[in-house]
Amino acid sequence: MKLLRDTSLIFNRQMQLLLRNPIWIFVGVFQPVMYLLLFAPLLKPALQVRTNAEAYEIFVPGLLVLLAIFGGLFQGFGLIAELRAGVIERSRVTPVSRVALLLGRSLRDVVSLIAQAIIITLLALVFDLRVFVPNLLLAYLMLALISLMTSAVSYGVALVVKSEDALAPLMNTVAQPVLLLSGILLPLTYAPGWLQGIADWNPFSWAVNGTRALFRGDLGAPDVWQGLLIMAVLAVVAVAWAAREFARSVR
Amino acid sequence: MIETRGLRKSFASRQGREKKKVEAVRGVDLDVAEGEIFGFLGPNGAGKTTTLRMLATLIEPDDGTATIAGADLRSDPGEVRRRIGYVAQGGSTWDDSTAREELVLQARLYGASKSDALARAARVLEGFQLSEYADRKCKTYSGGQRRRVDIALGIIHEPKVVFLDEPTTGLDPQSRAHMWDEIRRLRAEGMTVFITTHYLDEADALCDRISIMDNGEIVASGTPAGLKREISGDVVRVGLPVDAIPAAVQALSSYKIETYDDHVRLNVEDGAVAIPQILRALDAAGVPLGTVELHRPSLDDVFLTKTGRSLRES
Ligand SMILES: Nc1ncnc2c1ncn2[C@@H]1O[C@H](COP(=O)(O)OP(=O)(O)OP(=O)(O)O)[C@@H](O)[C@H]1O
Ligand SMILES: [Mg+2]
Numbered sequence: 001m002k003l004l005r006d007t008s009l010i011f012n013r014q015m016q017l018l019l020r021n022p023i024w025i026f027v028g029v030f031q032p033v034m035y036l037l038l039f040a041p042l043l044k045p046a047l048q049v050r051t052n053a054e055a056y057e058i059f060v061p062g063l064l065v066l067l068a069i070f071g072g073l074f075q076g077f078g079l080i081a082e083l084r085a086g087v088i089e090r091s092r093v094t095p096v097s098r099v100a101l102l103l104g105r106s107l108r109d110v111v112s113l114i115a116q117a118i119i120i121t122l123l124a125l126v127f128d129l130r131v132f133v134p135n136l137l138l139a140y141l142m143l144a145l146i147s148l149m150t151s152a153v154s155y156g157v158a159l160v161v162k163s164e165d166a167l168a169p170l171m172n173t174v175a176q177p178v179l180l181l182s183g184i185l186l187p188l189t190y191a192p193g194w195l196q197g198i199a200d201w202n203p204f205s206w207a208v209n210g211t212r213a214l215f216r217g218d219l220g221a222p223d224v225w226q227g228l229l230i231m232a233v234l235a236v237v238a239v240a241w242a243a244r245e246f247a248r249s250v251r
Numbered sequence: 252m253i254e255t256r257g258l259r260k261s262f263a264s265r266q267g268r269e270k271k272k273v274e275a276v277r278g279v280d281l282d283v284a285e286g287e288i289f290g291f292l293g294p295n296g297a298g299k300t301t302t303l304r305m306l307a308t309l310i311e312p313d314d315g316t317a318t319i320a321g322a323d324l325r326s327d328p329g330e331v332r333r334r335i336g337y338v339a340q341g342g343s344t345w346d347d348s349t350a351r352e353e354l355v356l357q358a359r360l361y362g363a364s365k366s367d368a369l370a371r372a373a374r375v376l377e378g379f380q381l382s383e384y385a386d387r388k389c390k391t392y393s394g395g396q397r398r399r400v401d402i403a404l405g406i407i408h409e410p411k412v413v414f415l416d417e418p419t420t421g422l423d424p425q426s427r428a429h430m431w432d433e434i435r436r437l438r439a440e441g442m443t444v445f446i447t448t449h450y451l452d453e454a455d456a457l458c459d460r461i462s463i464m465d466n467g468e469i470v471a472s473g474t475p476a477g478l479k480r481e482i483s484g485d486v487v488r489v490g491l492p493v494d495a496i497p498a499a500v501q502a503l504s505s506y507k508i509e510t511y512d513d514h515v516r517l518n519v520e521d522g523a524v525a526i527p528q529i530l531r532a533l534d535a536a537g538v539p540l541g542t543v544e545l546h547r548p549s550l551d552d553v554f555l556t557k558t559g560r561s562l563r564e565s
Binding site (some may be wrong): 017086089090093094117 | 293305308309311329332333335336339341342343344345346347348352356359360362363404
């Protein structure tokens, strides 16, 4: 009960501050739209599919997962600014739940990611993408879990390293192989066996496969529940760890 | 209201390859009474902030015990948090929020309902003369206004004890005087106020009792007046013609006296009482008078006696 109340307090404040600066919507949508317009047309021949719709079915879920991962991983920068301003310390001397300090922020990130995803999905409809609403909702759940996890990780790391200079290279180093090995931009169907073998160890690769299955309309594919389960477990672990960092009594 | 015994904290700090241990606080005992303004006076790096952060539950002591407003720091930090307010040295407001938003959120984090939080915010904004700017973003405030918001945030839940880490550093003399009034008002409302400062005059004028801290240790504690009295009484300096000095020494033989080329110095209990007596004795002996100066010891003299350094230099 207290957790819910505290989380909504933190969440509301963070949303309020976010909406005060609507520039992020523009920035957050501009780049993906560029991908949709300029990158996707190359895909039809590359993926050897017949229609644009098929190409988007493969590309859009990958793009959304990519946004969820990167959007989350870079949230830590905002937290470092808050640390520097003393806002975090001020919260930590109050009896507020430490889990709420994390969840309130991460949920804001989830909401802004989903808003971004909806805009991109709507745009993709213009390009003949078709997807069932229930499947789409499940895909959004996947995205929400991914961004919950990555933003929690980013906050936890930010609390440990406490400086942008350390956070930026760290996040880039993590994100790059994760990106390359997940088949996010191009499916790994045509990848050599060893590459696929490595990708199987990449949880995001499961998330992408699940999301693609949903966009394909293949709700029954094992990829779907496996992806959701893996992301849910990782999200819980990440949230628990990051909340502990909020609670830890260090400078 | 606050009682600590043997509080300790050291930090591991890295200098290049070498790991060094910084003993920031080395065994601090404090007794702060209810309803007083207690001051922590010390130079940069003395360990004031570290002590405060321990008492505010932000860092865990390596050793020692503390009870704050009846709650045990070690076994019940949650209860300590409910009973105290803490205002950090570096401030705690967010550029893009307004003072009112910050205050309402802070009150709600302490459990107030929405309407109660709004009422409290309005009340402290009024009290700290911030109503006029309440709905402007914090980044537009002057240093003094922003500091007042910090303090308002620290007391919005009416804590029994409030810790203010250097509340007046960086303020101009007028804002400082205002801030002192605010702090006295908190005491009048029944709060126990624990401030840190490296200003001698602030410790002297504002605090009921102080502890002087240096290098992680408390070197002296007491009322400002008592501490000054302890190290030496007042000094009266009487300027005289050279040939009048022997006569003066004779006339003032009942005092502790030191002679110099053109003056004598007398150590007295209370200069204001002694000066007329000295003048009368000299007059009676027919000694021609030059100048008379009274030197009262400052807290800096106390610091100098206890540490061998001047607080002004360090
Ligand atoms: N997190 C930390 N890691 C390493 N050393 C620290 C840390 N925090 C404080 N110190 C060291 O502990 C000592 C005491 O610092 P503290 O901030 O308590 O001093 P202070 O009395 O508040 O000084 P000031 O008047 O400058 O605010 C300093 O030598 C400081 O460098
Ligand atoms: Mg300090």
